[in-house]
Amino acid sequence: MQKKIVITGGPGTGKSTVIEELARRNFLCMPEISREVTLNARKKGIEQLFLTKPLLFSEMLLEGRIHQYTDAEIKNNDIVFFDRGIPDVHAYMNYISIDYPKTYIHKSNLYRYNYIFLMPPWEDIYISDNERYENFEQALAIHNHLERTYKELNYNIIEVPTGTVTKRTDFILACIKQ
Template sequence: MKTRKIVITGGPGTGKSSIIYNLEEKGQKCLHEISRQVTLEAQKEGIDQLFLEKPLLFSQKLLEGRLNQYHEAKEFESDHVFIDRGLPDVLAYMEYFNTDYPQLFHETCEEYRYDHIFILPPWQEIYTSDNERYESFEEALKISSYLYSTYRKYGYEPIEVPKLGIAERTDFILSKI
């Protein structure tokens, strides 16, 4: 059985994690966002904000982690697996921050393909910041536009999830797969 890999993406504070948790509550197989884990590991090594201090190293670690998730998703005995952010997210953020990256990043996005992309649009009413989410809502809007364009660059047509409650957004996603 080929396990379909389904990405849920969107700018900061759009509800991705809440939807992933809701999908899990409904018995769906999910892989969680790894950027906070990468940040926490760097903090243990004395780097307060790896993304700000060494953006290329941070992005390399994200790319490796998301590639590992891609391979991990194939191991599930399930029709599909939901993944909180995909490989193109790394490039979208690097483009947003105008950071150069090796050709390997592009090649990785070309080679490892997802089956469905769901994108959550910016939504000011639910947006909050915290210790790891330091972007303003205006920055989140810009990041979102980079996510749309990056996924389209790689031939995806992201399905936009409507601004509804968590359960309704989850049901919308499930109805489209």
């Protein structure tokens, strides 16, 4: 049975860097798609889709993450890592206090993962950029919403300690081999 593993956390916590390291070590990794959705919207003249049309943005993310999940299932890999999971979509909606359809929670329960690794806020590595508009305090709030959302879905959350990319990646791999 395929192990589906989510690496999640607020913005700027090192998720994508760890995913890149896992890919370098020849693991199947599904990348974060929110930047892609944001950049595609920019090409259509919408500067910050998440801020201007959050429900549309979240629908696009939800569809994209479900597609990643089902795409991973047909691949012949024992382990698949996801840079964010389906529940992240409604965790962010909760963060910005926007109502969303109950289907979000239904789909989060339908498409389940085996492990959830939560990357804690880490101010030393936090950087804002053109796609990441949140400040560090907002990143802390997002972290709390993510943690709450996964707990409400009855997931056991494993917090990844801060450290080098190698140490963080090794920690995750050691946890899933137990």
